[in-house]
Amino acid sequence: MFSGDQIAGALDQLGVTHVVTVPDSTIGQWQHAIDQRGRTRMVRVCREGEAWEVAAGLHLGGARPLVMIQCTGLFESGDAIRNVVHDWKLPIPSIIGYRSYLNQDTIPGDTCLVFTEPVLDTWRIDYRLLTSSDQLPTIAEHLGACREAGRAGAIVVAEGKA
């Protein structure tokens, strides 16, 4: 739905210094463009819970990190989100890939569609779901507004057919 250059441009608008990430087949395709632009450092971690805590350390240290993971990694991240966002009250932004939203050809009946948005609601993360390419400006608008308000915001990007 979005190209790597489009995402890299949105990250530039937000002044993101580090993207802490575990890739999937959609968001992983953006890494090259982000790396090539040279303004945002990619921090590659092994598991998504790590990503939130690395971002927490970056934020405490004065950087502007963003977590970029798939929704399956959101499920894995629960305790880290609870700790970072709610215990330590750090407004870490994220971009989350929404597996199977646009089609279920690969995984018919994918339960990601059942749990992704309720889990975001449970963790009280203010999110916007993007389902078409004309919503690109929403990334900078929403995450910028969340930063101004001091709350954790997320962009959920529908994955599947463009």
Add this chain to the structure above:
Amino acid sequence: MTTTAPPRQAAGAVGMSALDAITAVHARRGPRDVVVTTMSAARDWMTLEQQALDLVFVPSAMGHATSIGLGLALAQPQRRVIVCNGDGSMLMNLGSLASIAEAAPPNLVVIVFVNGVYEVTGSQRVPAVGSHGVDFAAIARGCGIRSTFTFPDIDNWRRELDAVLGARGPTVVHLDVASVQGKPGPRSPGPAGERARRFIDALAR
């Protein structure tokens, strides 16, 4: 810089006093160093004089002190970041050693206090204690971290500590420490959100 681990007894059966070991870190940390502590290490650290650049990671998401430390080290490359972690916590987030190797911050020192038990929950043993315990220095080397050390006794730890802290990191240290029965877990020294704001301010100064 790598030291070869000498033969060790079962984790927790022998080893230096964890309080002595962390007191040595407290005495040698520099005024601009950031120190992250968690679980038993946080409890012991809080018995010592506190500084603005101490991040007592309580409450935590268990296992993630190394990840917080990695982020801090990347954001503050001019400061040394020392993480005092336990073996139970390290086992919960072993992948973070690979993440640290990948990012390779030269200013990060991870000290793993290895006692073979989850001390704060009543000293139940951690997995894979076995006859020698988990060798965290070897795991770190296997991840590609070249600066690793192992210390089974306090005299060597005190003698080599300055060299360890001065090594080009990332550095991982395996300390064999004795487990202590019956000590309570660490208590949070105050609301975490307020402490985060003070810590950010201290780092910005």
